[in-house]
Amino acid sequence: MKKIFEVALGIVTSIGGFLEIGSLTTAAQAGALFGFQLIWAIALGGLCIIFLVEMSGRFAAVSHHTIPAAIRERFGFNFFVAPMIGFILVTLLVLAAEIGGVCIALELVTGIAFQWWALPVAFLIWLLIWKGTFSVIEKGASLLGLVTLCFVVGAYWLYPPWNDVATGLVPSLPAKDEARYWFIAVSILGASITPYLMFFYSSGAIEDKWDESYLGTNRAVAGLGMSFGSAISMAVLVVSAIVFMPRGIQVDHYDQVALILTPAFGYWGFILFAASLGIACFGAAQEISLEIAYFIAQAFGWNWGEDQKPRDAARFSLVYTVTIFAGALLVLVGIDPLKLTIFSMALTAATLPLSIMPFLILMNDKRYVGEHRNGIISNVVVTLIIILACVLAVVTIPLQIFGG
Amino acid sequence: MAIKRALTLTILLLLFLEGCGSPRDKATKEIKTIQSWAAAARMTAEAYVAGAAPKPYASDTMAATAQALEKEMSAIQSSIPDEPRAHIAAQTESLRRQVEETKAAIDASDRARVQQQMGQLSSVEDALAQILKGYGDTTR
Amino acid sequence: MGDLIRDVLDKQLVDRNQNSIGKVDGIIVALREGKPPRVAYIEVGTVALARRLNPRLAKWAAALERRLKVSEGEPYRIPWSKVREVGIDVEVDLEWEKTPLISWEKWVNEKIIGRIPGA
Numbered sequence A: 001m002k003k004i005f006e007v008a009l010g011i012v013t014s015i016g017g018f019l020e021i022g023s024l025t026t027a028a029q030a031g032a033l034f035g036f037q038l039i040w041a042i043a044l045g046g047l048c049i050i051f052l053v054e055m056s057g058r059f060a061a062v063s064h065h066t067i068p069a070a071i072r073e074r075f076g077f078n079f080f081v082a083p084m085i086g087f088i089l090v091t092l093l094v095l096a097a098e099i100g101g102v103c104i105a106l107e108l109v110t111g112i113a114f115q116w117w118a119l120p121v122a123f124l125i126w127l128l129i130w131k132g133t134f135s136v137i138e139k140g141a142s143l144l145g146l147v148t149l150c151f152v153v154g155a156y157w158l159y160p161p162w163n164d165v166a167t168g169l170v171p172s173l174p175a176k177d178e179a180r181y182w183f184i185a186v187s188i189l190g191a192s193i194t195p196y197l198m199f200f201y202s203s204g205a206i207e208d209k210w211d212e213s214y215l216g217t218n219r220a221v222a223g224l225g226m227s228f229g230s231a232i233s234m235a236v237l238v239v240s241a242i243v244f245m246p247r248g249i250q251v252d253h254y255d256q257v258a259l260i261l262t263p264a265f266g267y268w269g270f271i272l273f274a275a276s277l278g279i280a281c282f283g284a285a286q287e288i289s290l291e292i293a294y295f296i297a298q299a300f301g302w303n304w305g306e307d308q309k310p311r312d313a314a315r316f317s318l319v320y321t322v323t324i325f326a327g328a329l330l331v332l333v334g335i336d337p338l339k340l341t342i343f344s345m346a347l348t349a350a351t352l353p354l355s356i357m358p359f360l361i362l363m364n365d366k367r368y369v370g371e372h373r374n375g376i377i378s379n380v381v382v383t384l385i386i387i388l389a390c391v392l393a394v395v396t397i398p399l400q401i402f403g404g
Numbered sequence B: 001m002a003i004k005r006a007l008t009l010t011i012l013l014l015l016f017l018e019g020c021g022s023p024r025d026k027a028t029k030e031i032k033t034i035q036s037w038a039a040a041a042r043m044t045a046e047a048y049v050a051g052a053a054p055k056p057y058a059s060d061t062m063a064a065t066a067q068a069l070e071k072e073m074s075a076i077q078s079s080i081p082d083e084p085r086a087h088i089a090a091q092t093e094s095l096r097r098q099v100e101e102t103k104a105a106i107d108a109s110d111r112a113r114v115q116q117q118m119g120q121l122s123s124v125e126d127a128l129a130q131i132l133k134g135y136g137d138t139t140r
Numbered sequence C: 001m002g003d004l005i006r007d008v009l010d011k012q013l014v015d016r017n018q019n020s021i022g023k024v025d026g027i028i029v030a031l032r033e034g035k036p037p038r039v040a041y042i043e044v045g046t047v048a049l050a051r052r053l054n055p056r057l058a059k060w061a062a063a064l065e066r067r068l069k070v071s072e073g074e075p076y077r078i079p080w081s082k083v084r085e086v087g088i089d090v091e092v093d094l095e096w097e098k099t100p101l102i103s104w105e106k107w108v109n110e111k112i113i114g115r116i117p118g119a
Helices: A002-016 A022-065 A067-075 A077-110 A114-130 A135-157 A161-168 A180-193 A195-205 A212-243 A267-298 A310-332 A338-348 A352-362 A366-372 A376-401 B002-018 B024-050 B054-079 B081-106 B111-134 C002-006 C048-053 C054-068 C100-112
Strands: C013-014 C020-023 C026-032 C035-044 C075-080 C085-087 C090-093
Touching: A002 A212, A002 A352, A002 B081, A022 A077, A022 A161, A022 A180, A022 A212, A022 A267, A022 A338, A022 A352, A022 A366, A022 A376, A067 A077, A067 A195, A067 A267, A067 A352, A077 A310, A077 B054, A077 C048, A114 A267, A114 A310, A114 C100, A135 A212, A135 A267, A180 A212, A180 C100, A195 A212, A195 A267, A195 A352, A195 B002, A212 A338, A267 C020, A267 C054, A338 A352, A338 A376, A352 C002, A352 C035, A366 C020, A376 C085, B024 B054, B024 B081, B024 B111, B024 C054, B024 C085, B081 B111, C002 C026, C002 C035, C002 C100, C020 C035, C020 C100, C026 C048, C048 C054
Parallel strands: C013 C090
Antiparallel strands: C013 C020, C026 C035, C035 C075, C085 C090
16 A cells, blocks of 8 residues: 555656756747647657666666766776766756746746846755755655646647647658757757656665665656656647747747746636746756755765755755755856756757766666666667767757857 | 768758758748747737736736847848848837837736737738748748 | 776775765775785775876865865775675775764865754
8 A cells, every 4th residue: 555655656746846947948949839740859758768767766776776876886987077077067057947947937927037036046945955854845846746737738728639749749850940940859858858857766766775676666657757747748839839839939038938828728827837837947956956966975975865964964965055056146147048948958968878878888787787687678769769869969059059 | 870870961961951041041030030029929918908917027028029129130130131121120120119119008007008009019910921921931 | 806896996985884985986906926916905085086087186186185184185095904895885894983084074064064054
């Protein structure tokens, strides 16, 4: 009975915690510019993250190693430095984007410019982690995150042409604007395949002392949680395609996204959007701040854990403190959150091989996972999607920056 | 690795064929961006009149739109060939003025005037669509 | 020998009370005439780690640690005889609080974290 409850809670929190600034923004842009045509990218990214989250849980349950520790141990510190620095820098940008998301939500409801919210928001994120009430808050934020299901309801209410939606599941070439099309596809992949998510999930499994008896739970949480999560992203795309595309609105500015739900829900649509954005980004910002600190602590062998008193894990606490305020600083100086989001998502995609391939090798190493090694299908699927994302990123990012 | 190379080549080829730098495409793109701002401003005004968007948000959106249009003006000056430039610039300027008037109407909580402005915004959108049509774009 | 390096280097170190006290950042091997080489010490610390990347980096790390009075600028050496068990972690028969390995943690606590209310 306890296990069923655990599975249910796991699934619910991963659904509620799925949507964040990256998946929301990229899906909204895709829908506004290309209608239902890019749904395949969300499906592909979703498939990849299902595999990866399942693997990272399995890795924790079987090997009892955290992923950063295992990568360092298996490949040596000199190799490990590159993925570590890459992960930290990219994830810091993503954190800044999430903090920006919370600030925009606050700007929408108060009319006070988003920069002013950067420090208060950072302080609140920090305080909740500092006070050590994190596990409660995290589950709470994920449960509140279920408000993002309003996009699914909205999508139904707007009567989408289901045939066209289904057609979008098959990749196709765009009639115009190829460079933009592929760049958005890349950002969607980067927004779905988030390394911090799997590392965080795996850290949680270690803290909860998972063993092989959790493999079933893990499969259910990863499979169902991530697929329903991706369904929410798809709903965002569908709503955006119905609301923005016929009007010719391209979503160049975050103000423009704010009206995405008003055709479906009127005034409540505006409130629901602000709430979804604020809660989803707040939850993600907390997870990311903690994950950066986990990662560094696990890499250097310090005490770590969400329920440790700051005094008992001083270096760990220092890392998340510095991280949160560094992220807030990027928002404070007024970098456009929309651009920051899209850019950091594309960068995530570009660095995927660096962060994922070593882990994939571990998942095939008997010394860590014994008989629970990866099968051929999961290896091939993940490798192909990651290489595709990286190649597309490397080609499209320069085009996007230097004008195309 | 073979897959990687093939993919790269395909994409590069596609992008090359697209010829993303031609002046014609730039102009089309510019017009569409301005159209997008116009449509978004009208949608915001609509939502405000219907009571679906709060006043501070609507006012801020108009301010941000006016600012973005000013930036577009300089982009137009530098990237669009002479022939459609004057037309586009004129419409952009008139759009910016309409957006600012809409903002003033919102700030004054004058819903009737905001509603009037929606008509004005819509006619700018039509004018832009005309320019685009004259330019031979039929993709939208 | 290669096996031992693979099994021990970069592993998590824990003390007698299961505190995470760092990683196996280096290994000191004693060469013996006519006999196979033997691990003499485990090295732990920023300096040992930096030395693996780049000698200049190691010098900077040592200077930093001396300046902040965190260490003498030398890595801490744990005799192999103190190693109790090599499993997922390497457990050593020491108490963290009584080794210099705690000095960075202490420094951060005293200078920064401990000064914030609620720590």
